[in-house]
Amino acid sequence: MGRDSQVEEVTIQKKPPESEVSDVMGGSARWEVKIHDHGLVALLDVMPRFVPVGKTADFAIVQAARVSYGEGTKQVNEDRGLIRYLSRHRHTTPFEMVEFKFHHVMPIFVARQWIRHRTANVNEYSARYSVVKDRFYRPSMEGVRQQSKTNRQGGDELADVSTAEEFLRYLEETERAQYAGYEKALEGGVSRELARMGLPLSVYTEWYWKIDLHNLFHFLSLRMDPHAQQEIRDYANAMFALIQPIIPIAAEAFLDYNLHSIRLSRLEIEALRTGQPLVTDNKREQAEWEEKKKRLDIK
Ligand SMILES: Cc1cc2nc3c(=O)[nH]c(=O)nc-3n(C[C@H](O)[C@H](O)[C@H](O)COP(=O)(O)OP(=O)(O)OC[C@H]3O[C@@H](n4cnc5c(N)ncnc54)[C@H](O)[C@@H]3O)c2cc1C
Structure with missing residues (x-):
């Protein structure tokens, strides 16, 4: 046996727990x-x-x-x-x-x-x-949100009932069809690593x-x-x-x-200290400051 494969003996002390x-x-x-x-x-x-x-x-x-x-x-x-x-x-x-x-x-x-x-x-x-x-x-009816008008990345208010129903129907139909296609591909011998490509993000x-x-x-x-x-x-x-x-x-x-x-920026602290408006021409930053003021109950 080579020198490198030898493991030196080590003494392990197993101490009892200090308390229950x-x-x-x-x-x-x-x-x-x-x-x-x-x-x-x-x-x-x-x-x-x-x-x-x-x-x-x-x-x-x-x-x-x-x-x-x-x-x-x-x-x-x-x-x-x-x-x-x-x-x-x-x-x-x-x-x-x-x-x-x-x-x-x-x-x-x-x-x-x-x-x-x-x-x-x-x-x-x-x-x-x-x-x-x-x-x-599949979201519930109450989970189908409209595209937000203020936040491009999100949804907020609920979609109307007929839009929500149509969307849920669309999900169900496409999921069923996509899964059937997946199973057919597997049965036909397509590898699992490729057959999955047709499955939706909701899987x-x-x-x-x-x-x-x-x-x-x-x-x-x-x-x-x-x-x-x-x-x-x-x-x-x-x-x-x-x-x-x-x-x-x-x-x-x-x-x-x-x-x-709440995290306050230097500009926000300045506005808070002086009682003056926030010094920015950035609308988003302004809106965020308004949100913070609402939370802090500041007029
Ligand atoms: C509301 C929201 C919207 C988002 N929108 C998008 C989007 O549109 N597009 C998009 O691509 N992403 C988006 N993201 C993802 C976001 O940009 C981050 O990638 C994700 O939140 C992970 O954050 P993190 O890097 O701080 O976390 P983690 O990866 O958990 O890292 C934790 C911390 O470890 C440190 N760290 C870890 N790895 C590194 C590294 N390699 N170098 C330096 N520091 C490191 C950093 O300090 C980091 O904050 C979004 C996230 C949120 C919450």
Whole structure:
């Protein structure tokens, strides 16, 4: 045997837990939320999975922060205060000590938006290897939105009933025809990797998705936001609901200092300070300032 293939012996010390521990998922292997007609978000695992009895996974954030702050932490010695301080000051690495593994089932047009977030580890269903299932996303009547007149990227008010009905009929007919064509191509011996080309964006895919809490909060801040498309927001909201009981203190800080906070530009601070209009000729920026003033209840 060559020298390189030898592994040196290492002594592993397996220490008992410092205190009684509890499972942050309460002994469950899967927490699941159904989304739309065929979609789902399932939480499969968490790091840390076991925490001292009476603690939540927030514990891992505090533990990491105390390593970096050492004695200095004594000034902020309460867990909630420390996590809120870290969150306010964007000291983010302690949040990376918590990780979540999810199983998601979602339409491909949602997955395309989702996959732009590069900081997760992803393993997706292979439509080269397996046959794509006959599952399509179709919005409910109340989910058919008109093209927004103010936002070129979005929909807002509901479409009228006959337009919505016609659109849903169109989806159903094309999906049925496209799936029949897909099956026929497979039966004729066309490879799965090519036959899938005729399937629509509404067909479902699935993946395992693992991410740390810092990057998950970044994802959620963008995808729970009203500017994100409603369909991906439904997934993001479900993910937040699943993680909230596991890291309740960090989740509260996320809502307070991130999702529900308002960022002010230098020009906006100036307008606020002087009571003068915003100095800009950019209509979009002006409209955004009006929105912020409304939220702040400023005339
Ligand atoms: C409402 C909305 C509309 C959008 N519209 C469009 C659109 O029209 N067209 C389009 O193409 N995209 C669009 N996007 C996608 C958007 O531009 C981002 O790609 C997506 O939100 C991922 O954001 P991110 O890069 O911050 O996230 P992540 O990939 O999760 O990265 C997290 C952070 O890590 C850092 N990071 C990661 N990778 C790199 C890198 N390679 N280099 C430097 N820093 C890195 C950055 O700080 C980044 O913010 C839209 C997103 C939203 C929310």
